[in-house]
Amino acid sequence: MGIWERLDLDPAIHRMVALVGGGGKSSTMYAMAKQAADSGRTVVVTTTTHILPHPGLPLAGNPAQLAALLQAHPVVTLGAYDSRGKLTGAADPASCLALADVVLIEADGAKLRPLKAPADHEPVIPTACHAVIASAGLDCVGRSIGEICHRPERVCALLGADLDHSITPADVAAILSSPLGGRKDVGQAMAFRCLLNKADDDARRAWGEEIRALLARQGIHSAITYYREEERGGLCLF
Structure with a gap:
């Protein structure tokens, strides 16, 4: 089963997808791009924030270049370099x-x-998006907010906890499903999915299943994933 199916998304319907949250966004984005391209579709990979360029994909700096490159390549990155090389x-x-x-x-x-x-x-989610995927890495479970989280003060405020609090599966589900967390700025017409990444051992898979069950009780579909070293960032895909 491909990543689109595991996320219960259809590239014919959910044509514009935004990825938000923590660990797994880039790897999942490129896995989705690969599967869509393999099905005969053309794909644009881009950002509303900052990303590292994929070394195996052609880069368009404007829509005219994009249109030309898509004539020859099924997957094209759209973006402009900033002063940091992103x-x-x-x-x-x-x-x-x-x-x-x-x-x-x-x-x-x-x-x-x-x-x-x-x-x-x-996040910076275009209003025209058809779906949003909120991602979290399962390696956060059992570690303190201050040690493992980005914007830890925001996580503390959302959970009502302090920096020394150890993240639980219930905490991950709460953050992903919250309109102050993973669901922030997701429009009513947008499909919302969660990705539970880094399920690369038995403990993490068990945590993922617990989180998935908690999200399902709220009507939120989620997928449990992990990527091998060579798959991370989509490096082996293109």
Whole structure:
């Protein structure tokens, strides 16, 4: 079963998807891009924040370049380099829907931390999105908020806990499902899914199943994943 099916999303319907939250966004974005391309679709990978460029994908700096590159390549990155060598958005992602079948957007940053609660200006989800995926890394469970979370003060406020509090599966479910957490700025018409990543041992898989059950009680579909070293960041896919 592919990543689209595991997330209960359909690239023919959910053509524009934003990824938010912590560990797993980039790897999942490229896995989704690969599967969509393998099904004969053209795909744009872009950001409304910042991403590292994928070394195996062509880069378009504007919509005209994007249109030309999509004639020859099934997956193209759209972005412009900033002073740090990262990519920022180079056009309104909604405009890409006229050029490609699928648009995938990294719409949040977590500084490589597995769990976060967003600041006031985060995430940056285009209003035209059809779906949002909120991600968390299962390696956060059992570790303190201060040690493992991005924007730990926001996590503390959301959970009503202090920095020394050890993250539980219930905490992860609470953060992902909260309108102050993973569900922040998700429109009513957008499908909402959760991704529980880094399930690479028995303990983490058990935590993932516990979180998935808690989310299911709220009517939220989630997928449990892990990526091998060579799959992380989609490096082996393109």
